[in-house]
Amino acid sequence: MGTEHLEDAPEFLMTDKNFEYIRTLAYQQTGIVLPERKKHMVYSRLCRRLRVLGLSDFNAYCRALEKDHQELPNFINALTTNLTSFFRENHHFDFLRDVVMAQWKKSGKKRIRVWSSACSTGEEPYSIAMTLQPLLNQSQLDIKILATDLDTNVLAKAQAGVYPQESLDNISPELIKASFSPLGNQYEVKQSLKDNIHFKQLNLLQPWPMKGPFDVIFCRNVMIYFDTDTRKQIIARFRTLLSNDGYLIIGHSETLHHISEDFTLIGQTIYRPIS
Numbered sequence: 125m126g127t128e129h130l131e132d133a134p135e136f137l138m139t140d141k142n143f144e145y146i147r148t149l150a151y152q153q154t155g156i157v158l159p160e161r162k163k164h165m166v167y168s169r170l171c172r173r174l175r176v177l178g179l180s181d182f183n184a185y186c187r188a189l190e191k192d193h194q195e196l197p198n199f200i201n202a203l204t205t206n207l208t209s210f211f212r213e214n215h216h217f218d219f220l221r222d223v224v225m226a227q228w229k230k231s232g233k234k235r236i237r238v239w240s241s242a243c244s245t246g247e248e249p250y251s252i253a254m255t256l257q258p259l260l261n262q263s264q265l266d267i268k269i270l271a272t273d274l275d276t277n278v279l280a281k282a283q284a285g286v287y288p289q290e291s292l293d294n295i296s297p298e299l300i301k302a303s304f305s306p307l308g309n310q311y312e313v314k315q316s317l318k319d320n321i322h323f324k325q326l327n328l329l330q331p332w333p334m335k336g337p338f339d340v341i342f343c344r345n346v347m348i349y350f351d352t353d354t355r356k357q358i359i360a361r362f363r364t365l366l367s368n369d370g371y372l373i374i375g376h377s378e379t380l381h382h383i384s385e386d387f388t389l390i391g392q393t394i395y396r397p398i399s
């Protein structure tokens with residue numbers, strides 16, 4: 125019985141006050157809402173930081189966060205959820221190819237800007253680049269993909285562009301051949317594809333240095349972590365950076381209903397601005 129009790133005891137003590145401090149700081153810094161039901165997840169994600177820092181409990185960790193800001197990026201990186209995959213929600217890439225690229229061709233558009241605004245480990249912007257591949261070698265076109273995320277760890281992985289074979293399951297053998305080079309038992313995105321993507325750390329809550337206009341903005345599977353006010357603010361700012369004939373693409377469980385009147389739904393989680 126004694127052993128059972130010991131096994132159940134948490135490695136580090138996290139008081140309600142500690143959790144309150146952590147979730148307030150996370151909200152202020154990232155917009156991510158951490159309700160009570162996520163306490164266990166927060167605990168297990170931050171335990172690693174306590175071990176690295178050699179701290180004995182969450183009181184000490186909260187003090188470390190208060191004392192100097194060096195721990196803040198690690199704190200943020202530990203709390204973000206980075207799940208992604210190549211051609212996730214594939215209908216968005218079909219739409220990009222069949223509708224958007226066809227529209228650009230018809231209008232003779234030369235300058236094309238696409239923003240992957242929560243790019244995680246890079247699968248989303250590389251899927252965009254693979255979709256745009258037929259246009260990328262056309263010297264008369266000026267195409268740039270901006271890929272941003274708050275989390276510096278995932279951004280470093282995105283920039284490296286090296287992925288295990290199993291993560292390429294959604295990609296045809298022809299596209300793998302055209303887009304990746306084998307690297308040991310992994311695959312690296314070809315430099316010619318990487319060259320079209322500009323990776324940058326950017327917190328959606330803070331000022332954005334870009335002027336736009338963007339032709340397509342991907343903001344997928346990040347707004348689910350935000351509250352309504354944060355969503356409203358970010359969507360309003362997307363509108364100012366999106367060209368009048370551009371598209372805003374969001375995640376499968378997200379909606380602009382009750383969030384913005386500036387957009388109209390024209391496909392599955394695909395919006396156009398109302399001009």
Ligand SMILES: C[S@@+](CC[C@H](N)C(=O)[O-])C[C@H]1O[C@@H](n2cnc3c(N)ncnc32)[C@H](O)[C@@H]1O
Nearest residue numbers: 154204207208242244274275327328344345346
């Ligand atoms: C679940 S991933 C989504 C990745 C990709 N967009 C997709 O749909 O597959 C969410 C990403 O949002 C990022 N994120 C969370 N809060 C953010 C913020 N305030 N600013 C920018 N990125 C943020 C996280 O770091 C994470 O990489």
